[in-house]
Amino acid sequence: MAKRTLSRLFLSLALPAAVLAAPAQAAPDLERGRYLAEIMDCGGCHTRGVMLGKPDMALFLAGSEVGFHLPGLGIVYPPNLTPDAETGLGTWSEDDIIRAVRTGERPDGRILAPIMPWRSYAALTDEDSRDLAAYLKSLPPVTWREEPQMVGEGQKAPGPFLTVAMP
Ligand code: HEC
Numbered sequence: 001m002a003k004r005t006l007s008r009l010f011l012s013l014a015l016p017a018a019v020l021a022a023p024a025q026a027a028p029d030l031e032r033g034r035y036l037a038e039i040m041d042c043g044g045c046h047t048r049g050v051m052l053g054k055p056d057m058a059l060f061l062a063g064s065e066v067g068f069h070l071p072g073l074g075i076v077y078p079p080n081l082t083p084d085a086e087t088g089l090g091t092w093s094e095d096d097i098i099r100a101v102r103t104g105e106r107p108d109g110r111i112l113a114p115i116m117p118w119r120s121y122a123a124l125t126d127e128d129s130r131d132l133a134a135y136l137k138s139l140p141p142v143t144w145r146e147e148p149q150m151v152g153e154g155q156k157a158p159g160p161f162l163t164v165a166m167p
Contacts, residue, residue, distance in 0.1 A: 033135025036128055037061070040121065045078040051162065062088070062142035067150075067161040068115045074152040075161045076113045084141035094133035102129060115164060 037043065042061060049056040051066040063080035070076065080088040089097060096107045104111045104118035112118060124132070148158035 028134030029131045030135050030138050032128070033131035033133070033138075036124075036132045037135060040132075042081065045116075046081050052160075059142055059144075061136070061139060063144050063147050065148065065159050067148060067157070067159060068113070069157075069161045069163040070113055070115060070166055071163065072153055073113060074150060074155065075157055076115065076150045077148045077159065078116070080142060080144050080147060081136050082139045082142045083137050084143045087144050087147060088141060089136060090141060094130065094137060097133040097136055098129040101132065114166060 043055075044050055046061045046064055047055055047057070048059045048062065048065050051064060061081040064078040067075045067077040082088040083090045085091055092100075092107060099105050099107075100112065101118060101121050102124055103122065104114070104116065106112065151158060
């Protein structure tokens with residue numbers, strides 16, 4: 001009896017200590033997320049005007065009007081990454097964003113064209129991925145209904161594009 005009380009006492013003391021000792025998941029570092037978005041050049045593709053030499057920084061990461069033509073595949077446009085529920089990533093969880101950035105897989109299962117450099121981003125650490133995804137979620141949402149949508153090879157281009165040769 002005494003033994004049982006003792007072990008119960010031990011348990012009740014040990015539990016909070018274990019909770020305290022567990023590596024607490026630190027709150028995401030939004031400043032580091034911004035820094036990562038900058039050095040990984042997300043804005044170089046996902047911001048209007050950049051590919052025309054006139055970046056519109058008020059629309060940073062809100063999608064590009066210039067697409068990439070991948071011969072044999074079609075034309076893809078860098079989408080709106082701001083958390084707008086209708087035209088951006090508002091309905092994506094942070095895990096959805098991390099999966100797309102590191103494996104190219106969208107929540108609907110489609111694999112992104114490799115011009116989106118997810119093969120290079122596959123090496124991003126868990127912590128950096130979390131900071132990056134949280135940063136995207138913290139952006140002011142921008143609604144962009146006219147954003148050009150991807151088309152298959154041979155279909156009419158909905159907007160300007162660059163043709164790129166992929167290895
Ligand atoms: C070289 C240009 C380029 C760079 C750099 C780039 N992307 Fe992309 N990204 C694209 C293109 C093009 C697509 C659309 C591909 C498709 O639809 O198959 C895309 C798609 C995405 C998607 C899927 C969104 C959706 O609605 O389907 C996410 C998320 C994304 N990029 C995040 C990022 C992040 C975060 C960075 C920086 C770490 C980044 N991208 C850097 C070109 C780029």
